[in-house]
Amino acid sequence: MKILIINGPNLNLLGKREPTVYGHQSFDDYFEVLKSSFPKIDIAYFQSNYEGAIIDKVHEVGFTYDGIVLNAGAYTHTSIAISDAIGAVTTPVVEVHISNVHAREKYRHHSYLAAKCVGVIAGLGLDVYRLGIEYFKNK
Numbered sequence: 196m197k198i199l200i201i202n203g204p205n206l207n208l209l210g211k212r213e214p215t216v217y218g219h220q221s222f223d224d225y226f227e228v229l230k231s232s233f234p235k236i237d238i239a240y241f242q243s244n245y246e247g248a249i250i251d252k253v254h255e256v257g258f259t260y261d262g263i264v265l266n267a268g269a270y271t272h273t274s275i276a277i278s279d280a281i282g283a284v285t286t287p288v289v290e291v292h293i294s295n296v297h298a299r300e301k302y303r304h305h306s307y308l309a310a311k312c313v314g315v316i317a318g319l320g321l322d323v324y325r326l327g328i329e330y331f332k333n334k
């Protein structure tokens with residue numbers, strides 16, 4: 196089983212960025228722990244601050260991988276283009292958010308991506324990535 200985690204803009208700063216919202220752990224550190232929790236699953240990771248690069252990645256893996264766990268960051272709330280990319284591929288996508296976007300600013304309450312995704316997990320900290328992978332594992 197092959198799963199790709201995609202992180203969007205500013206998520207390269209996890210551990211340094213607003214730690215009261217996003218925690219103190221870097222994604223690289225978390226990713227090592229995550230991979231060891233799923234020894235039988237091939238888990239890849241991609242991060243970009245660029246909308247087009249995220250779309251290219253969805254196209255690249257979106258007909259062969261078993262699942263994508265996507266935290267599109269702020270593009271969640273703005274990007275019809277990423278929404279179209281999710282709709283264009285056959286690989287199912289789970290949308291995740293580290294913070295509880297519904298308890299934050301109003302502009303974070305709407306997702307252009309959610310309707311194209313199989314589900315959404317938000318507000319549980321970095322554990323949302325593990326839960327996204329669990330979904331694909333148990334499917």
Ligand code: DQA
Nearest residue numbers: 266268269292293294296303
């Ligand atoms: C986020 C929530 C978004 O609103 C924000 O723009 C992010 C991170 C989260 O993981 O909680 O960059 O997707």
